[in-house]
Amino acid sequence: MAETTNIPVNPPQRQNEDRYDPQRIEEKWHARWQADPTLFAAEPHSSKRKKYYVLEMLPYPSGALHMGHVRNYAIGDALARYMWAQGYNVLHPMGWDAFGLPAENAAIKNKVPPREWTLRNIAHMKSQMKRLGFSYDWSREVATCLPEYYRWNQWFFLKLYEKGLVYRKNSKVNWCPECATVLANEQVVGGNCWRHEDTPVVQRELEQWFARTTQYSDELLRDLEKLDGWPEKVRTMQRNWIGRSDGVLLDFKVDGPTGPAGDKVTVFTTRIDTIYGATSIQLAPEHPLVADLIGNDPSLLAKVGDLISEQRKARDQEEVESMEKHGVFTERYAINPFTQEKMPIWVANYILMGYGTGAIMSVPAHDERDYAFAQKYGIDIKIVILPRRTGEPPAPGEEEKPMLPYTAKDSMLINSGDFNELSNEEAMKKMTAYSEQHGFGKATVTYRLKDWGISRQRYWGTPIPMLYCEKDGVVPVPENQLPVLLPENVEVTLQGGSPLGRIPEFVNATCPICGGAARRETDTMDTFVDSSWYFYRYTSPHSNDKPFDTAEADYWFPIDQYIGGVEHAILHLIYSRFWTKFMRDIGLVHNDEPVQRLFTQGMVIRNGAKMSKSKGNVVSPDEMVARFGADATRAYSLFAAPPDRDLDWQEAGVEGVHRFLGRVYRFVMKHGRPSVEGYTYVIPGRESWPAKVRALERKMHQTIRRITEDFQGRWHFNTSVAAIMEFVNELYAAEADVSEPKHRQLLDVILRNLVLLISPFAPYLANELWEKLSLPDVAVPSALLRHRWPDYNPELAKEEEIEYVVQINGKVKARLTVAAETTEDIVREQALADQKVRAALEGKQIVKVIVVSGKLVNIVVR
RNA sequence: GCCGGGAUGGCGAAACUGGCAGACGCAGCGGACUUAAAAUCCGCAGGUCCGAAAGGACUGUGGGGGUUCAAGUCCCCCUCCCGGCACCA
Numbered sequence: 001m002a003e004t005t006n007i008p009v010n011p012p013q014r015q016n017e018d019r020y021d022p023q024r025i026e027e028k029w030h031a032r033w034q035a036d037p038t039l040f041a042a043e044p045h046s047s048k049r050k051k052y053y054v055l056e057m058l059p060y061p062s063g064a065l066h067m068g069h070v071r072n073y074a075i076g077d078a079l080a081r082y083m084w085a086q087g088y089n090v091l092h093p094m095g096w097d098a099f100g101l102p103a104e105n106a107a108i109k110n111k112v113p114p115r116e117w118t119l120r121n122i123a124h125m126k127s128q129m130k131r132l133g134f135s136y137d138w139s140r141e142v143a144t145c146l147p148e149y150y151r152w153n154q155w156f157f158l159k160l161y162e163k164g165l166v167y168r169k170n171s172k173v174n175w176c177p178e179c180a181t182v183l184a185n186e187q188v189v190g191g192n193c194w195r196h197e198d199t200p201v202v203q204r205e206l207e208q209w210f211a212r213t214t215q216y217s218d219e220l221l222r223d224l225e226k227l228d229g230w231p232e233k234v235r236t237m238q239r240n241w242i243g244r245s246d247g248v249l250l251d252f253k254v255d256g257p258t259g260p261a262g263d264k265v266t267v268f269t270t271r272i273d274t275i276y277g278a279t280s281i282q283l284a285p286e287h288p289l290v291a292d293l294i295g296n297d298p299s300l301l302a303k304v305g306d307l308i309s310e311q312r313k314a315r316d317q318e319e320v321e322s323m324e325k326h327g328v329f330t331e332r333y334a335i336n337p338f339t340q341e342k343m344p345i346w347v348a349n350y351i352l353m354g355y356g357t358g359a360i361m362s363v364p365a366h367d368e369r370d371y372a373f374a375q376k377y378g379i380d381i382k383i384v385i386l387p388r389r390t391g392e393p394p395a396p397g398e399e400e401k402p403m404l405p406y407t408a409k410d411s412m413l414i415n416s417g418d419f420n421e422l423s424n425e426e427a428m429k430k431m432t433a434y435s436e437q438h439g440f441g442k443a444t445v446t447y448r449l450k451d452w453g454i455s456r457q458r459y460w461g462t463p464i465p466m467l468y469c470e471k472d473g474v475v476p477v478p479e480n481q482l483p484v485l486l487p488e489n490v491e492v493t494l495q496g497g498s499p500l501g502r503i504p505e506f507v508n509a510t511c512p513i514c515g516g517a518a519r520r521e522t523d524t525m526d527t528f529v530d531s532s533w534y535f536y537r538y539t540s541p542h543s544n545d546k547p548f549d550t551a552e553a554d555y556w557f558p559i560d561q562y563i564g565g566v567e568h569a570i571l572h573l574i575y576s577r578f579w580t581k582f583m584r585d586i587g588l589v590h591n592d593e594p595v596q597r598l599f600t601q602g603m604v605i606r607n608g609a610k611m612s613k614s615k616g617n618v619v620s621p622d623e624m625v626a627r628f629g630a631d632a633t634r635a636y637s638l639f640a641a642p643p644d645r646d647l648d649w650q651e652a653g654v655e656g657v658h659r660f661l662g663r664v665y666r667f668v669m670k671h672g673r674p675s676v677e678g679y680t681y682v683i684p685g686r687e688s689w690p691a692k693v694r695a696l697e698r699k700m701h702q703t704i705r706r707i708t709e710d711f712q713g714r715w716h717f718n719t720s721v722a723a724i725m726e727f728v729n730e731l732y733a734a735e736a737d738v739s740e741p742k743h744r745q746l747l748d749v750i751l752r753n754l755v756l757l758i759s760p761f762a763p764y765l766a767n768e769l770w771e772k773l774s775l776p777d778v779a780v781p782s783a784l785l786r787h788r789w790p791d792y793n794p795e796l797a798k799e800e801e802i803e804y805v806v807q808i809n810g811k812v813k814a815r816l817t818v819a820a821e822t823t824e825d826i827v828r829e830q831a832l833a834d835q836k837v838r839a840a841l842e843g844k845q846i847v848k849v850i851v852v853s854g855k856l857v858n859i860v861v862r
Numbered sequence: 863g864c865c866g867g868g869a870u871g872g873c874g875a876a877a878c879u880g881g882c883a884g885a886c887g888c889a890g891c892g893g894a895c896u897u898a899a900a901a902u903c904c905g906c907a908g909g910u911c912c913g914a915a916a917g918g919a920c921u922g923u924g925g926g927g928g929u930u931c932a933a934g935u936c937c938c939c940c941u942c943c944c945g946g947c948a949c950c951a
Contacts, residue, residue, distance in 0.1 A: 233866050240947050350949045360951045652888050722886035
């Protein structure tokens with residue numbers, strides 16, 4: 001037996017440099033970047049460079065980053081790095097949406113004060129972000145839970161109060177029993193709480209602060225037209241949310257005795273042209289007039305009460321649609337101001353007090369809902385619109401009734417007195433004018449958008465800077481007493497009502513007017529207030545006499561690119577648009593819209609489902625970084641799917657990207673040498689190169705072009721990364737040729753460009769390799785941010801092609817572009833083509849043109 | 863119901879203005895290197911059929927129709943999936 005037992009336990013280790021070891025590389029550069037806090041800092045607004053403001057939505061410090069964050073920031077960081085490389089002065093800040101309920105829940109569960117819990121989470125998540133290598137300017141970091149931030153929320157609140165844009169209203173509010181707090185309308189999803197999807201929201205009566213967002217309804221709607229850098233989807237959602245409709249308010253006199261609610265019913269209609277067909281009035285069950293009309297008839301009272309509770313229940317449980325339409329006749333009548341006819345007044349379950357006036361004129365012939373209702377109760381159905389254009393003769397059978405209900409608008413009026421024969425459009429104009437002249441109508445615009453309820457009965461939020469004095473009533477806290485500090489010695493519980501109300505030192509205050517005792521407002525602000533203007537704070541985060549410096553904001557705004565999840569498409573983005581318009585009106589900013597371009601990225605899912613603890617399919621970024629490195633994790637999140645689509649996380653895929661980065665690493669380490677050659681170059685004698693080398697050079701230019709174009713337009717970073725992979729594959733295939741001494745200069749250029757191209761996607765690796773390509777005395781701590789992006793030469797990027805035109809009888813029948821690798825190919829193709837065309841011209845028909853592998857091989861003729 | 867977005871191999875996807883469908887990657891198979899493995903490098907690969915092989919034929923982008931020399935891409939109709947809105951008068 002041979003002596004084979006003495007196998008060394010540790011096989012000879014390869015050179016450290018041969019193996020791609022992301023941990024070693026990333027920790028090395030991470031340390032260097034940490035040592036220089038100015039590395040990613042934006043230049044002040046006096047900079048000569050053009051500005052570019054790229055922003056990712058600020059996270060809630062929930063504890064740890066998840067993959068959705070990583071994806072979001074990987075997109076933003078790639079863009080920021082590309083824009084730096086394009087020579088822009090880039091503002092790329094990060095902050096924390098640090099107020100909110102989870103901190104209180106954690107306080108209850110873990111007995112940790114919300115502040116401590118929040119700050120600890122911030123510290124952890126910040127270190128994760130740094131480890132992932134994102135190029136944030138941390139000198140501009142903002143945390144909304146700190147007094148230096150939230151005092152400006154309070155300042156804004158006072159300004160809004162001054163301008164009459166916040167007001168107090170005793171109103172029914174949505175109350176989530178689980179959160180023990182009030183929810184905005186926007187936080188109610190299908191009758192349930194947006195956080196507790198199984199918890200139905202109940203109604204409660206409370207005094208609340210409201211911001212008058214409706215003041216800007218029309219502008220918020222109109223300016224959507226300007227936002228052509230936003231996804232159409234988001235604009236549509238906002239349009240629907242604002243919900244403008246143009247119509248007329250019409251007064252109908254009530255016949256007979258009336259009460260305190262008045263002697264007329266005001267309805268809102270968008271179809272005044274159908275008024276001659278209105279055969280009843282329908283009131284919402286909660287309409288104030290109802291009580292007057294039905295008096296104290298006990299059976300009617302009971303029925304209306306049923307309608308109210310039924311309506312609420314249905315609304316809570318999202319059964320509105322399937323509900324059968326029914327109602328109660330009040331046994332009273334109103335007078336149609338156009339016809340003077342008596343119309344029965346009903347109370348109906350399908351009329352909402354929250355929209356329009358809570359009363360409608362019912363036109364059964366021309367409205368689906370009214371039709372169903374009238375059919376059920378035998379109410380008159382009067383046709384006043386025919387599906388025929390004015391001036392057209394009736395088609396045969398046209399005198400027949402249209403299919404009811406007939407709701408189309410491009411038709412003609414009948415049975416409408418003086419307005420007969422008019423088109424809808426004209427009738428609406430004339431009838432509106434008529435109603436206004438006679439004092440019973442008024443052209444009006446109605447919106448679905450409601451004022452924004454900003455009071456929250458919670459602890460962990462911005463205290464509302466208001467006082468209640470016995471003598472002077474509601475009194476704002478004077479500006480020089482800001483901030484109203486949030487006390488820290490608070491025991492947080494989930495009991496209803498605000499925790500602040502249980503702290504006498506906080507509640508008891510002095511009235512600034514009379515000097516007497518006053519009670520402090522104990523509600524805090526909705527956290528959407530924080531996020532409505534935070535991106536302005538980034539422009540001068542340490543300003544301590546104003547929320548931010550207007551000159552800085554003027555320089556940086558609007559945000560050139562905002563990136564985040566589509567779940568904020570309505571709330572956050574509509575509130576911040578409102579806030580910007582308000583700030584403009586008080587002269588603080590000089591732009592109408594905060595966000596020029598918006599990008600909404602897809603979700604990160606796994607096994608077809610959203611990542612969640614309950615499903616047990618959560619992948620932690622820390623684990624990915626530990627196994628494959630930050631570069632591979634980030635690059636994978638860009639490579640696996642286009643950024644606007646959902647991304648199914650597959651670890652094998654991350655491994656693949658890791659492998660690819662290793663290929664780049666090894667190739668550059670093997671062939672790289674310090675060189676001063678730039679990315680622009682002139683290399684003579686190109687004609688004598690082997691085809692492989694020429695093709696490689698072409699590939700380089702094509703790759704630069706593709707990636708540059710992806711950044712400029714389509715943002716398909718998945719194909720950007722794929723393009724670099726292709727380039728690297730070709731590089732390996734041509735390794736033997738291109739490493740010959742006479743191509744050395746080309747190889748230098750290729751390696752440098754390759755490293756620059758991967759830098760937005762794998763910044764750590766790019767820096768490591770750039771060091772390899774740099775002369776020893778050149779310092780490389782710049783994170784490559786300010787190194788110029790490579791140019792491509794369009795001529796050298798072009799495929800060699802021939803164009804081939806097929807004609808029959810002088811008519812161009814086909815025009816084909818055929819790729820040809822060499823000149824000989826072109827000649828051969830041309831000869832073949834000519835032959836085929838000649839055949840085709842002999843009075844024959846072309847049946848088929850066959851192109852295989854870029855070469856025209858046959859034209860089938862008959 | 864209305865609005866928006868989708869449907870392409872075993873999987874994630876690509877094909878930008880109609881012009882070689884499936885780039886790139888994952889998983890798979892084969893080879894080289896190695897005592898072996900890992901790592902790495904090279905190659906194969908939509909499906910069905912013919913052929914020993916080289917190669918070839920047919921078929922193929924949710925379904926049906928159409929325009930075109932040419933359709934994943936344009937037009938008409940339909941099915942399914944995802945997201946948003948919804949008695950909005």
